[in-house]
Every structure is written in C-alpha cells, then in structure tokens.
Amino acid sequence: MTGRHGGNPWALLETDLSDPSEILDFSADLNPLGPPPGMESSFKEAWGRIRWYPEPTYREFRESVAKAEGVDPSCILPGNGTADLIHLISRWKARGRVAVMVPTFTEYERAAQADQSEIFALHLKEELDFFPDGLGREIGSLGAVQLLFLCNPNNPTGRLWPMKRLRELVEDCQRLETVVVVDEAYMEFVEDRLRYSAVPWVKRFQNLIVLRSMTKIFAVPGIRIGYAVACEETAIALRQIQPPWPMNALAASLGERLIGESGFLERSRREIAKFRQQLRADLQGLPGTAPVPSEANFILCRLADPTVTAQGLAQGLARRGILIRVCDDFTGLEPGRFIRIAVRRPEENQRLLQSLRKILPHAG
Numbered sequence: 001m002t003g004r005h006g007g008n009p010w011a012l013l014e015t016d017l018s019d020p021s022e023i024l025d026f027s028a029d030l031n032p033l034g035p036p037p038g039m040e041s042s043f044k045e046a047w048g049r050i051r052w053y054p055e056p057t058y059r060e061f062r063e064s065v066a067k068a069e070g071v072d073p074s075c076i077l078p079g080n081g082t083a084d085l086i087h088l089i090s091r092w093k094a095r096g097r098v099a100v101m102v103p104t105f106t107e108y109e110r111a112a113q114a115d116q117s118e119i120f121a122l123h124l125k126e127e128l129d130f131f132p133d134g135l136g137r138e139i140g141s142l143g144a145v146q147l148l149f150l151c152n153p154n155n156p157t158g159r160l161w162p163m164k165r166l167r168e169l170v171e172d173c174q175r176l177e178t179v180v181v182v183d184e185a186y187m188e189f190v191e192d193r194l195r196y197s198a199v200p201w202v203k204r205f206q207n208l209i210v211l212r213s214m215t216k217i218f219a220v221p222g223i224r225i226g227y228a229v230a231c232e233e234t235a236i237a238l239r240q241i242q243p244p245w246p247m248n249a250l251a252a253s254l255g256e257r258l259i260g261e262s263g264f265l266e267r268s269r270r271e272i273a274k275f276r277q278q279l280r281a282d283l284q285g286l287p288g289t290a291p292v293p294s295e296a297n298f299i300l301c302r303l304a305d306p307t308v309t310a311q312g313l314a315q316g317l318a319r320r321g322i323l324i325r326v327c328d329d330f331t332g333l334e335p336g337r338f339i340r341i342a343v344r345r346p347e348e349n350q351r352l353l354q355s356l357r358k359i360l361p362h363a364g
C-alpha cells in the first residue's frame with residue numbers, strides 16, 4: 001500500500017536512502033515551528049483519561065472550540081481529523097451529485113467515489129493563477145447538486161477565495177439546496193484569517209459546513225484532531241451517522257488546550273509569512289520553476305522545462321533526503337508538470353534550493 005498524500009517519510013525509510021533524522025519533508029504542509037512547547041506535559045496530564053471511553057458528547061472539547069470560534073457548542077462536531085469528516089459528509093449524501101472545485105485536495109473526490117456519487121469538476125483556470133473569482137457561477141446549470149466541496153485557502157494552489165464571491169456562492173447554493181463544505185484546514189496560516197473565514201456565516205446559512213483542522217497549524221498530524229462547524233440541525237444529522245467516539249480521549253484533551261494557544265498562532269502566522277515570501281522569491285529566481293502566488297504555508301510550482309518531470313525531480317530530491325509533493329494525481333493539473341512545496345524554516349528552505357540548483361538543468 002502506498003501513501004496518496006504528502007507527509008509519508010515512511011516510504012523513503014523503506015528504501016534505506018536516508019537516516020530518518022536527516023529527512024526534510026516538504027511534502028506535508030505542517031507548521032515548520034513544530035508543535036507548541038509544553039505538549040509533552042499536556043500529554044502526561046491527559047494520560048489518565050485513556051482508562052475510560054471518551055465522554056460521548058465531547059462537551060468540554062466542543063465548549064472550548066465554540067468559545068474560540070464564537071459559535072454555540074451545538075454547532076461543533078468533532079472528528080478524527082478533517083479527513084474523517086470529509087468522508088462522513090460525503091456518506092451523508094451518498095449516491096448523490098457532488099461538485100468539486102479543482103485542482104483541490106483529492107480526498108473530496110475519493111470520498112464521493114467511495115459513496116457512489118456522481119462528481120462534477122469545476123475547473124480553476126491556470127491562466128488566472130488558479131484565482132477563484134467567478135468560479136462556481138455554473139453551479140445552477142448543473143441541475144440538483146447535493147454537495148459542493150471547496151477549500152479555502154485552496155490546497156494545492158494556496159489561493160484564497162474573495163469573500164464577496166464566496167458569500168454569493170453560498171447564497172446561490174442555499175437557493176439550490178446544495179450544501180457547501182468550505183474546508184479551512186489551512187485558514188490559521190492566513191495573516192488576515194478573521195476576514196476570510198466563513199465560520200461566522202454558519203449562524204445565517206443552514207447549507208454551510210466549515211471544516212477546521214488542528215493538524216497543520218499545530219504540526220500534530222499523528223494525533224488527528226479536526227472539527228466541523230455547522231448549524232445545529234446539520235451537526236445533529238451528521239452525528240447520527242457518525243460511529244461512536246469519533247475522537248480519542250487524548251486528542252480531545254489536547255485539542256482543548258491547543259485551541260487556546262493564541263500567542264503561538266500569532267507568532268506562527270507572522271514568521272511563516274516571512275519564510276513564504278523569501279521561498280517564493282527564491283523559487284521565482286530559479287530557471288525552470290514558476291511558483292503560483294500563495295497565502296498559505298505551501299507553494300504550487302509549475303515546472304517550465306519540458307525535460308524535467310515532477311516525478312523525476314522528486315526522485316532526485318529523495319536521493320538527497322528531501323521530500324516534495326508530486327501533484328500528478330490532482331484533477332485539473334497537467335500531470336508531470338506540478339510540484340507542491342511546504343514552507344519550512346529558512347535554513348531548511350535553503351537546503352531544498354541548493355538541491356534544486358544541482359538537479360534542475362541551467363540552474364546551477
């Protein structure tokens with residue numbers, strides 16, 4: 001079995017190519033500052049909870065998250081990461097018609113396929129650098145669509161939705177009785193995130209579900225903490241088809257603590273914005289890579305030199321202990337031509353750039 005997303009250093013270890021501590025993973029889009037300090041002691045404090053099943057309503061987790069999000073606790077639905085919630089929502093509308101803004105996170109299409117739904121891809125345009133303005137106007141012409149998945153900021157493009165357009169789309173979908181799922185897994189990396197998050201709209205729109213992940217910004221992908229924000233009616237409907245204990249007790253306890261880490265979040269946003277600016281400028285200066293503008297903690301790059309393929313470049317980097325995300329499996333991106341690079345710390349980004357200079361023709 002191979003991994004289908006980034007963040008799979010295990011694959012590299014299987015080939016004996018690297019000392020694990022030497023692997024630099026640019027394929028998973030995690031906070032390069034690592035988890036907030038003090039996580040280990042929080043783990044120890046939470047340890048006692050493993051003797052019991054998690055409290056079935058996750059009251060404390062939902063209350064802490066609801067406070068931070070400015071909504072009622074009845075609007076919060078915990079999940080084993082947002083990936084779990086994507087599959088739950090898809091199952092809720094199984095054998096339906098599902099629209100997806102592409103290129104985007106591949107799990108929406110995978111979930112819809114698994115649930116035997118018909119998928120409609122709405123394509124972001126490369127000539128507009130994948131900027132989503134105007135996109136989705138065709139939603140009304142598709143006929144009845146039960147679900148629309150979009151990602152803001154979008155993975156793998158890093159682009160943010162203009163809020164006016166997103167709001168119009170949610171309104172159109174309300175009339176069409178289409179549920180809009182806005183996946184904000186990377187919203188905490190956006191400098192002006194309060195202006196861009198759709199969470200406050202949940203009070204007004206019954207057809208809106210916003211997904212939030214703690215994985216990326218707190219760099220804890222191994223723990224699996226995510227939640228949906230939706231109107232109470234939708235949260236109840238989803239809870240009814242969710243298996244019991246969707247989040248383990250340690251994850252719930254750590255999530256309660258992490259949501260209050262406002263100082264860490266501020267610092268992360270500030271620092272990563274600086275790292276991203278520098279990395280993007282450096283990539284722009286490399287012959288052969290054309291980076292797309294990004295508001296997130298990753299950068300999509302087109303490989304302009306036809307003699308270099310994404311897979312070939314990734315293999316060359318892997319031999320140097322560096323992982324990047326080959327984007328061949330993203331619907332709407334030309335296979336072989338795109339890679340996604342996570343923004344890491346400046347010294348790590350420099351190591352990537354040095355390797356790219358060695359591997360890319362005419363870049364040395």
Ligand SMILES: Cc1ncc(COP(=O)(O)O)c(C=O)c1O
Nearest residue numbers: 081082083105155185213215226
């Ligand atoms: C857009 C997007 N949504 C959701 C996920 C899944 O995140 P989680 O770890 O919360 O399941 C990912 C992970 O790569 C992602 O890129």
